[in-house]
Structures are given as structure tokens and as C-alpha cells.
Amino acid sequence: MAHQSIKIEPVAGALGAEVSGVDLTKPFDAQTVSEISGALFQHLVIFLRDQNITSEQYLGFARNFGEILPYPLVQGLDDFPDIVPVLKLPHETTNFGGLWHADTTYLNEPPMGTMLLARELPPRGGDTIWANMYLAYNTLSDGMKHMLDPLIAVFSSEKAGVTATREDRRNDAPKDDSGLQTTAEHPVVRTHPVTGKKVLFVNFGHTVRFRGMTEAESAPLLDHLFRHQTRPEFTCQLRWRPGTIAFWDNRATQHNPINDYHGYKRLMHRITLAGEKPY
């Protein structure tokens, strides 16, 4: 197996880096994989450009970083059920996941990471933004950190905003979700299992309240945290090109795809990697 020496260039102050020097159509060795995962844990979201790879090559790349977790609510591709199409059609106006969120945090074991590979893009627009949840935690006051540290939050797949963003895809590729876990409880502040650093883990898409409190009681503080954690200086933005792969650490980031390309098609291929129960 060939060693491909990677180059890492940060794209913003808060997070995000382009990783170049890798061609996923060619063999790469364990050292290359470990450099890529090092870049992921350091920069939280990494971008690999011009990877015009097959679905097999894409799955083969993803499996180096963990076990694939099928997305619970939408069917995968016919031939590759572990790859989920994230699609917006020209006549549609909502985009999948079109609000700030971390992926499927209503599961007991939310994913460690997600990859998207851009297959078809609008001529302009359709960028995605990520935010750094280490920074979101670190920039809280000591008093707020102290108050949040012991709290548990309740997460749900049923928040109205988020269900609307997956309706179109549920309609054309429904998946039997009768056995799906739709709520989970996780620490508001979790410890990242690889870096050991603290992360502000609540997110607008899926967090409904603090455990032991009502939604109404939780709302003022949650709203404050949702606003705080997506401040522009905690974010980076990706201009996709066909063949761009974004790979994010779902434990330490949130993301939000910008819905500014009505009338055009956008198709991404998504692979999710299994994680663990947050602590």
C-alpha cells in the first residue's frame, strides 16, 4: 500500500481544513489514514477536493474510520444501502437538515462522524457551515460552565423544525422506523472520547429540554445557548465542488446547510460512522 503524504491547510480561524495530497482512487496505507484522522480531530471538519470516486471506493475509505451506521429515517441507495442520498430537487423548497444541528443526537449512541460527497451541485449557493463546540463551551463564563456541567439534556427526533426538513426524502424513500429510538438523554457538556476536551453538546435541531425541567422552563437558557454556539467567529463555510468530500466530527461540531439555491438540484452522498454513548 502506498503512503500518500497529506497537506493540511486551515480554512478559517475556528475550525475546518482542506486536506490535499490524497487520491482516493489509488491505494493508501494505514499511515495516510492516521494522518487524516489526526487532521479530523485537530480541525473538526476536513475537506478533500476532487475525489471523483465510485461508491465502493467511498465506502472503502469510510470504513477506515469506524463502523458504518445506517441513517434511520431514509433509505440508502439501492445498490449501496449504507450510502444515503441527500437530495434537493429543483421544485423543492426545503433542504434536508436545513437548520443548525448535530446528526441524530436523539440516538443513545449518536454517530462519531459523518461524510458527505458532493455529486451534483447548483451553479452557485448550497454551501454548508460548521461550528466548533469546543469553542462554544470554552467561551462561556465560569459561572455558566459550572451550572451547565452537571446537567442532562433530552434530545428528540421529533422537533417540528427538523421533521419538516426531511419530509420530502421520507416521502420518496420511507424507511420502517417503527423500532426507532426517538429520544435520548445526554450530558449538556460531554467529554470528547479522543481529545478529552469538553464540548457544548446541545443543539437546536434535536435538544428539547433539560432533564427534570419543562420545555417552557428550559427554553430561555437553551435559546441563549443555541444563539451563542453558532456565533460567526465559531464557524467555517464550505464552497462545494463536485467530488468534494466533507468529513466532520459529529461529537464536537454542528452544521447547517444554506438553502439558497431554489430551482436547482443538489445531490450529496452521505455516510455516517458509529459513535458511543456520550459521557
Ligand code: OGA
Ligand atoms: C446531513 C446534512 C448537510 C448538507 O446530511 O446530515 O446535514 O450540506 N447535510 O447537505
Ligand code: MN
Ligand atoms: Mn446533518
